[in-house]
Amino acid sequence: MQEAAKYPSRNTQRPLIGLALGGGVARGWAHIGVIQRLQEAGIRPDIVCGTSVGALVGGFWLAGELDNLEDWARALTKRRMLAYFDLMLNGSGLMGGKRLHQAMQEFIGEKRIEELPSKFVAVTAELATGHETWLDEGSLSDAIEAAYALPGVFPPRAINGRWLIDGALVNPLPVSVCRAMGARLVIAVGLHADAFGRASVQRREKYENPELSDGRDLAATARGGVAERLMLKKLFNASGPTPGLGSVMLASFNIIMDRMTRSRLAGDPPDVLLTPRVGHIALLDFDRADELIALGREAADEALGAIDDALKVIT
Helix, strand or coil, X not given: CCCCCCCCCCCCCCCCEEEEECCCHHHHHHHHHHHHHHHHCCCCCCEEEEECHHHHHHHHHHCCCHHHHHHHHHCCCHHHHHXXXXXXXXXXXXXXXXXXXXXXXXXXXXXXHHHCCCEEEEEEEECCCCCEEEECCCEHHHHHXXXXXXXXXXXXXXXXXXXXXXXXXXXXXXXXXHHHCCCCEEEEECCCCCCCCHHHHHHHHHHHCHHHCCCHHHHHHCCCCHHHHHHHHHHHCCECCECCHHHHHHHHHHHHHHXXXXXXXXXXXXXXXXXXXXXXXXXXXXXXXXXXXXHHHHHHHHHHHHHHHHHHHHC
C-alpha cells in the first residue's frame, strides 16, 4: 500500500490544501473511505468544501464525528432506512427530514461552522434565483441539511431569509469554491466518473423490467409501515410501460450531476481528481456503506502518488 509523505503543518510554507467533496446521494459513503485514507497518509486539508452528501461527510469529519457517522452508515439496513422516512403528503418534499435532523443532532448538536478546526463551506442553491450559495458560518447542522435538500425529496431550508436547496444542482463538485477560499492545491472526490458506463446497462434493464425498479427492495422490507410501503410502491413501481416516478427522478438527478460536473471541471479542474468506482451502486443504496467505504479507500490509495507530485510542483 503506497504511503504519501507526511506533510508539514499549515504554519509552514506548504500551499493551502483544499478538499472538494462532491454530491452523489448514497454513493457519498465513499467519501468516508477517502478521508480515512488521506488521514492515514498525513494529508490534512486546510479547506473542506462539500456539496450535498459531501457537505454531510465533510462537516461530520471536521466536527470530530466521522467515526460515529461511519458506524451509523455501516449499521443501516433497508428496514432501518425506513425509520427515517417521515412521509409528507402536503409539504414541499416527500419527506419532512425531522427524523434525520434528530439523528444529526445526536452527533453534532448545536456546533457552529466557525468552531471547526479547518475552513468549511457547504454548497447550496437558492430556490428563488438559482444562485450558488455558500454557507461558511452559522449552524453546522442547518448548513448540512440545506446542502442535501434534494428538490422533491426534502423540503428547502430557510437560512438568512433565503430558501436553499441541494447544491448539486449548480455545483456538484465544488473545486471552484476551494479555489475561492484560497486553496493552492485542490483534491477533488467525484462520484460520477463511471455513472454512465456499465451502470447504464443495469439501469436500462431495470426500466425494461419493472420488477427490478430501485425502490422494490425498500417497499418489500417496509413491514408494518403502511404509509411508507404505499409511498415507495407508488414512487418506484412502473405505471404501464414507463419507469416509476422515483426512478425517473433519480435518473434525472444522476444525469444533471454528471453533466454539470463535466462542465464545471472542464473550466476549473482540480490538481488531483479521485474517482471512486461507484457508478454501479444505486443512489438510494445507503445500506451498502461497507462496499462504498472500501471503494473510497481504494481510490485514495491510487491517488497518493499524484498528490505527492502535485505538491512538489506547487510548493
